[in-house]
Amino acid sequence: MKHPPYSPRRGRSQTVIGCALAFLPCILLGQTAPSSDVIQLDPFEISADTDAGYRPTQTNVLTRTNRELIDLPQSVDVVPAEFLEDTGARMMDEAFVYVANAQVRNSSAGTGPNSILIRGFTNGSSFTDGIDTGSYRRDMFGYERMEVVKGPASAVQGRGTDSGYINFVLKKPFVGRDFTNTSVQLSSGEHDKNGMRATIDHNFAVNADKGIYGRVAASWDNHDHYFDFAEFKTSALYPSLRWVVNEKTDIAVVGEFMDIEAPARAPGHGFAWIPAVYRKEIPVIGDASDPITALNLPSNFNIGGPQRGTDDTVMSLLGIVTHKFTDQIQFRQAISHFEDSKDGEWWDAESNFPTPHTSISDEFKNDPATQYDPNGVYIPVQQGYVHGSSNRLTLQGDLNVEYGSENLNFVTLVGYSYKDRTTYRKDTPGTIPVRYSFIDLKNPENAWVGRSIEPGSVRVSRATDDYYDEFGYYIQQDANLLNNRLLLSGGYRRDTGEGYQRNYLTNTDSAKTKSTVNSWRAAGTFKVNDHFSVYGIVSTQNNPTATTNVWSDLPAGDPRLQERISGTPSTELTEFGFKGYLFENRVTYTASYYDITTTGKFGNDRVDTTSQAPDTLGDPVLSALKKFVTDGDVGSGIELALFGKITEQWDLNVAFGTLKTSQPITGGTRPIRHSPEWNGSVFTRYDFTNANGKGFGVRGGISMIGPFMQQVGGALSRIEMDSSQWRMDLGVDYTINRNNSIDLLVKNVTNEPYIVTRTNPLRDIRLTYKYSF
Structure with a gap:
């Protein structure tokens, strides 16, 4: 089965690239000689220099133009690189431990649009420097910061951001700085799960006289997963080049090249819960009299046994040109080419309950290879392969114009976005x-x-190419009134897309589908003084009609695998709150109330059923997944945050959120699964270093979640986890001199069996040596 080598729309893509590149001669023509001074290209450039400890001060993720966090009319959590390092966030799933109302859905894989739950709903997409690159495993070393937008960014990023989205900002060259930071880490977890990690981050001047600077960040990681027969092997490279052409023009090119080998699933560690330490936390299945719980299987038990896992590769190149026509008129053009592929295999349990011996076939019992035991505790297993790849070309341009007077100032942003993507997926x-x-x-x-899988027994249930291109334009109008005390903002975006699907099983192409969606927002911020503001926003995000399979986890050949449903997603956000500064502006605090309502999205439920496949007709198939279209899912609550420097030595990050959810079902409503009623965290750091930077630093944090509705395969579709959960991280570091330091971090110090949609690792000890020059 061949993957087509040529997209019929590639010619159009090249035409659009040509149009974008045509801007360059106009920008570069007649420019003056470069300057070696550090240049800030407002309103578009965000530098890591603005991140003071745990307190980032600016972002452009919500409005596409730089704003002080206190001026933003919506909740945005910005997690800078220093905080990611202090909390031990090696991979993407570890980066959300101290973010309020953000839960990791798949802790072992961390991929896919359903991987992170934001305010109870699955996030639609992930972005890299504001460019939609989709969701994939990420090594966090390559990023300067992670930005979590709570709620839709409807008028800026467009479709796919209905419940919020995550933006990862790649490391780029600093101007006028030379440094090399290296580290080597050894780790050891429960059950002799060991690992090693190495990183390097090198910033240098290629030609300072001509304003050319470079940066290369790289990481290598090989550590045992916290359950058996699984490893994380990561090799990542992030090269970047920056050319400060002159005081008006800046060009940056950034690459991301990564290969990750990791588990495809978390066998027996999610929906089917097998190890006793986790199982005992879940009502219905955790009683000591339960035959599986009574086996007291260890936390590292992997019911899937030895298996290949998945191999993910990412190759991405991003170019950004920023230009000042005048101090009031500025332009940015971004071009991104992104490719990724995934190839994997998995084995997993189908149920949390033993199969009665009377339901086990004689063929199984009589086969000598099974060594059947009449007193054994048997559960059914499932298996599958998946192969996928995607190819994305994105062009995005913004023109920002400021005008007016000191007391009545206006800012208009107009922009466009073009996306051309091909996605291939094969399930077997x-x-x-x-x-x-x-x-x-x-x-x-x-x-x-x-x-092994016997020859000829593997059936391809899906093999498709999805072709899609989209053009969108948007306008954002801001008005700054009363000497910049009253900030009013409105935005509108329109996206038009066209696509079709090629089915390799039937050798047919679907009819082309066209869609046009409109999204908007209106917001306002009133700055009572320079240290306190109140804000409010209403926003509507619309997405095109989508179609998906109703059933999954059924045997190959089951006719229900061909059933399809369609939904037209829409999200409405209402949010208001206040923000402010404390301790001479070193600390930022926010408090907000939010209400999100979604319709037309896909939900799913686990149901017990029997097979309709010819080879296994009538056999039980436990915990098959059945999708439905949501109609008025609601999530509401409050969020509180405080982060920054209490003193020059003391950094603090505090987050708290509540979440009340409701999902209509036949005969009433129910809470949305995996949505804790409350969650909170505290992480702090204190430095005892002297004036020369020598000395100790200590840090630690606690993360907590309250009751929520859990999904348990083979049981009731929703089971209440009525107890709160918590975990603690502690660390200490010693700076020997300006070049050398040693760091010790203990994750989950007390070995808490912390679970949401999947289990999380128990205690892990990490010792790191850092050398800088």
Whole structure:
């Protein structure tokens, strides 16, 4: 089955690139000689120099233009690189531990649009420097900061940002600075799970006289996963080049090249909960009399056994040109080319409950290879492969114009976005040979040894290419009144897209579908004084009609795998609150109330059913996933945050959120799954270093969540987790001199079995040596 080498729309893509590049001669023509001074290209440039400790001061993620956080009329959490390093956020899933109302859905994989839950809803997409690059595993070392937008960014980023989105800002060259930072880390977790990690970050002047600077960041990681038969192996490279052409023009090119080997799933660590330490936390299945719980299987138990996992590769190149025509008129053009691929295999449990021996076939019992035990505890297993790739070209341009007087100032931003993408996906569930269809939890190795999928038993359930291109334009109008005390902002965006799907199983192309969606927002901020402001926003995000399969996790050949449903997602946000500064503007605090309502999105539920596949007709299929279209899902609550420097030595980050959710179902409503009623965290750092920078630093944090509705495969669709959970991280570092330091971090100090949609690692100890020059 061949993946087509040529997209019929590639010619159009090249035409658009040509139009974008045509701006360059106009910008560069007649420019003066470059300057070696540090140049700030407002309103578009954000530098890591503005991140003071745990307190970032500016962002352009919400409005596409630089704003002080106190001026933003919506909740945005900015997590700078220093905080990511202090909390030990190696991979993307570890970066959300101290972010309020953001829960990681898949802690072992961390991929896909459903990986992060923001205010109870799945986020639609992830961005890199404001460019939609989709969701993929990320090594956090390559980023200067992570920005979490709560609620839709409807009038700026367009479709796919309905419940909020995450923006990752890549490391770029600093002007006028030379440094090299290196580190080597050794780690050791529970059950002898060990690892090693190395990083380097080198910033240098290529030709300072001509304003050319470079930066290369790289990381290498090889550590055992917290359950058996799984590793994380990461190699990542982030080269970048910056040319300060002159005081008006700046050009940056940034690359991201990454290869990650990791588990495809978390077998027995989510929806099917097998290890006793986690299982005991879940009502219904955690009682000591439960036959699986009574086995007391260890936290590192992997019911899937030895398996290949997945191999993810990412190749991305981003170019950004920023130009000042005048102090009041500025322009930015971005061009991004992104490619990724995934190839993986998984084995997992289908249920949380043992299969009665009377339901196990004679073929299985009589096969010598199974070593069937009449006293064994058997559960069914599932298996599959997945292969996918995507190719994305994105062009994005913004023109920012300021005009008016000191007491009545206006800012108009107009822009466009063009996206051309091809996505390939091939799913190949296997018809599991009878001898491997059950695992005896008393003797699981009997099912693992020699396990294979028999030739001819693998069936391709989906093999498709999705072609899609989209053009959008947007306008944002700001008015700064009363000597910049009253800030009013409105935005409108219109996106028009066209796409079709090529089905390799039927050798047919679907009819082209066209869609046009409009999104808008209106917001205001009133600055009572320079240290306190109140704000409010209403926003509507609309997305094109989408179609998806109703059923998954069914045996290959089941006719229900062909059933499809369609939904037209829409999200409405209402939010208001206040923001301010404390301790001579070293600390920022925010408080907000929010209400999000979504319709037309896809929800899903686990249902018990029987197979309709010819080979397994009538056999039980536990916990098949069935999708439905939501109609009025609601999430509301409050959020509080405080972050910054209490003193020059003391950094503090505090976050708290509540979340009340409701989802209509037949006969009433129910809470949305995996949405804690409350969550909170505190992380702090204190430096005891002397004037020369030598000495100790200590840090630590606690993260907590309240009750929520859990999904448990093979049981009731929703089970209440009525107890709160918490975990603690502690660290200490010692700076020997300006070049050398040692750091010790203990993650989850007290070995808490912290779970939301998946289990999380138990205690992990990390020792890091850092050398800078």
